[in-house]
Structure formats: structure tokens, C-alpha cells
Amino acid sequence: MPRFPTGCCLVLSLLLSSAGAQTADLRICAIGLDTSHSVSFASLLNDPGNPKHIPGARITKAWKGGSPDVEASASRVDGFAKEMSAKYGVVLCDTIEDAMKDVDAAMILSVDGRPHLQEAQHVFPFHKPVFIDKPLAGSLRDAIEIFRLANRLHTQCFSASSERFTPDIFTLRGAKIGHLNGVSTFGPATLEPHHPDLFWYGIHAVEKCYALMGTGCETVVRTHTANTDVVTGVWNDGRVATVRGNRNTRYAFGATVFGSDAVVIGDEAEGYEGLITEMLRFFRSNVVPVSHAETIEVLAFMEAADESKRRGGVPVSLSEVIKASGGADGI
Numbered sequence: 001m002p003r004f005p006t007g008c009c010l011v012l013s014l015l016l017s018s019a020g021a022q023t024a025d026l027r028i029c030a031i032g033l034d035t036s037h038s039v040s041f042a043s044l045l046n047d048p049g050n051p052k053h054i055p056g057a058r059i060t061k062a063w064k065g066g067s068p069d070v071e072a073s074a075s076r077v078d079g080f081a082k083e084m085s086a087k088y089g090v091v092l093c094d095t096i097e098d099a100m101k102d103v104d105a106a107m108i109l110s111v112d113g114r115p116h117l118q119e120a121q122h123v124f125p126f127h128k129p130v131f132i133d134k135p136l137a138g139s140l141r142d143a144i145e146i147f148r149l150a151n152r153l154h155t156q157c158f159s160a161s162s163e164r165f166t167p168d169i170f171t172l173r174g175a176k177i178g179h180l181n182g183v184s185t186f187g188p189a190t191l192e193p194h195h196p197d198l199f200w201y202g203i204h205a206v207e208k209c210y211a212l213m214g215t216g217c218e219t220v221v222r223t224h225t226a227n228t229d230v231v232t233g234v235w236n237d238g239r240v241a242t243v244r245g246n247r248n249t250r251y252a253f254g255a256t257v258f259g260s261d262a263v264v265i266g267d268e269a270e271g272y273e274g275l276i277t278e279m280l281r282f283f284r285s286n287v288v289p290v291s292h293a294e295t296i297e298v299l300a301f302m303e304a305a306d307e308s309k310r311r312g313g314v315p316v317s318l319s320e321v322i323k324a325s326g327g328a329d330g331i
Contacts, residue, residue: 025057026105026283027102028045028103028283029059032065033084034073034074034076034077034111037133039084041109042087056280061102062092062093063094063096065119067111072111072192104128106123106131107130109133110133113135113138114138114139116132116138117146120132120146125153129156133159135195135203135299139196139303143296144322144325147295156287157288160289162204164211165275165278168266169208169211169274171267177258177260177263180258180259181239181259182241183255185205185209185242185244185255186253186254187205187208187253187254188245188246189229197309205243205245213235213241215294216237216239218318218319219233219304226247226248230243230244253268303321
């Protein structure tokens with residue numbers, strides 16, 4: 001049996017420990033089980049029998065949460081919590097602090113965006129990477145404060161819709177269209193009275209738009225009817241994008257890119273695999289896939305769309321609503 005010098009033993013031990021740490025499953029806690037995302041994410045992460053299983057992480061602990069004044073939360077939270085525990089082996093905790101112990105990362109999943117700031121105030125002091133599901137908050141003001149809190153506490157976090165990471169986005173980004181002149185996206189846009197109109201579900205189509213256009217929108221104008229919202233944004237380089245939110249229309253998402261050389265229509269696509277993959281990459285690297293500034297602009301786009309509706313469909317600048325919500329320069 002060969003003998004190693006003491007220093008070599010220490011180095012070998014550190015290498016082995018490092019290798020073990022890299023291969024061990026990440027332990028994730030879920031804050032808020034009142035959304036179908038909780039069981040969908042657990043199915044992908046905790047169930048090796050799922051044909052779409054994503055290895056390398058498990059949801060191990062959770063805090064149930066729930067909002068009694070939001071029907072989509074109150075009517076489903078108990079059922080989702082039971083399924084998380086019985087089917088996926090997740091330990092349910094009485095407090096957020098207990099859920100945050102002995103985990104490597106956190107997901108704030110509450111379907112109601114309003115409690116996200118308060119939940120973040122309990123989660124961020126543990127200094128673990130945090131994913132915050134859409135909408136980041138119930139208002140642009142709270143969203144800005146969440147990122148300020150993360151910066152103060154030196155905690156890495158990001159928020160995104162799953163529609164930002166669907167296969168059609170990567171196909172459209174790689175399409176040979178010449179100069180990108182604009183984008184048109186669409187998706188469902190059901191409303192919820194406690195949230196700005198597009199925050200609740202229209203955010204998916206807005207995030208799809210931003211995944212292709214990037215930041216730089218200056219003004220938006222909104223056309224609203226009972227079944228449809230159409231929001232047109234003008235970017236600082238002259239590009240124009242439209243986001244169509246549908247109600248009483250077949251459930252579907254899609255995008256079209258308009259280039260100097262070609263116009264390309266993407267396939268309809270949805271699913272959580274892309275988001276989960278990006279999330280796990282973030283949990284391991286602490287490098288956010290979507291900047292805070294871009295997420296704030298996404299919410300400002302939707303807030304400005306609400307303001308345009310209130311003013312009868314006139315253009316509203318994003319800088320105006322960011323300033324009115326206590327932010328400047330994107331944060």
C-alpha cells in the first residue's frame with residue numbers, strides 16, 4: 001500500500017470531498033405550495049421514473065403558505081401540499097426558517113406575488129441562492145425592494161417565466177434573419193383582481209418577448225377588450241414588439257421574429273424542463289441567467305401597460321413608472 005506525504009493526503013482528501021460535493025444531489029426547499037408548479041417541479045426532480053426526470057437535485061423540504069383571498073391558492077394549497085409529502089417525500093415544515101435549514105437552495109413558488117417580499121425577508125438571510133417564481137412580486141414597487149434586499153444581504157436570486165427557456169426561444173434566437181427588427185408574442189392572459197392585469201398570467205408572453213428582444217423598451221401602449229390585450233412596445237433603437245394576451249381563446253403560446261432577411265414563426269412550446277435546467281445551473285454557480293435590471297424592465301413594461309389602460313390607451317414610458325415605484329436606473 002503506497003504511503004503519501006501528509007500534504008498529498010490533505011490535497012487528495014480535499015479533491016475527493018470536492019468531487020463528492022459536486023455529484024451529491026442539491027437539496028432544495030420550496031416556499032409556497034399553492035401552485036401547480038410545486039408538484040410539476042417535484043415530478044421532474046424527485047421522480048426518477050418520470051421520462052423527463054432531471055437528475056442532480058431534489059426538493060427535500062417545504063413550507064405550505066397560501067393566500068385565503070386568492071381562489072387559485074386557497075382551493076388548491078392543501079391538495080398540493082399533501083401530494084408533495086405523500087408522493088414525492090417532501091418534509092413539510094411549520095416555518096420558513098425550519099424549511100431553510102439543511103438545504104442548499106430555495107424556490108419561492110407562492111402563486112400569489114404579493115407575499116413574495118415578506119417571504120424573501122425570511123429566506124434571504126440564509127444567503128442561499130433563491131429562485132422566485134413569476135410574478136416576482138405583486139407590484140413593481142415590491143419587486144424593486146426584493147432586489148434591493150437581495151443586494152443588501154448579498155444573496156443571489158432571479159425570477160423568470162418558464163416560457164423564457166422553451167425550445168422555440170433557442171430556435172428563434174439561432175434563426176438567420178439578419179437584423180432583428182421586432183417580435184410578436186402571444187399567450188393566455190387571465191386576470192386576477194389582486195394583481196396588475198398582466199402580472200398574473202400575461203407575464204409569460206411578456207417574458208417570451210424579452211427573451212428575444214432584450215432590454216431597452218422606452219414606451220408602451222395598450223389596447224384592451226374583454227377577451228384581448230395587445231401591448232405595443234417601442235425600443236430605444238427603433239425596434240417594435242407586440243405582446244398579445246388572450247382570454248376566451250385556445251390555450252397556446254407562440255412567437256414570431258421579424259428580421260431584415262427573414263420572418264420566422266416559432267413552434268408552439270411550453271414545459272418546465274428548460275427553466276429547471278437553468279435554475280439548477282444557477283444554484284450551482286450563483287450566476288443569474290436573467291439580470292435584475294431585465295426583470296425590473298419586464299415588470300415595468302406590464303405596469304406601464306396598466307397605466308396606459310387607465311389613461312385610455314395612450315403611450316406611457318417605462319422610466320416614469322419605475323420612478324413612481326421608487327426605482328431608478330432599473331433598480
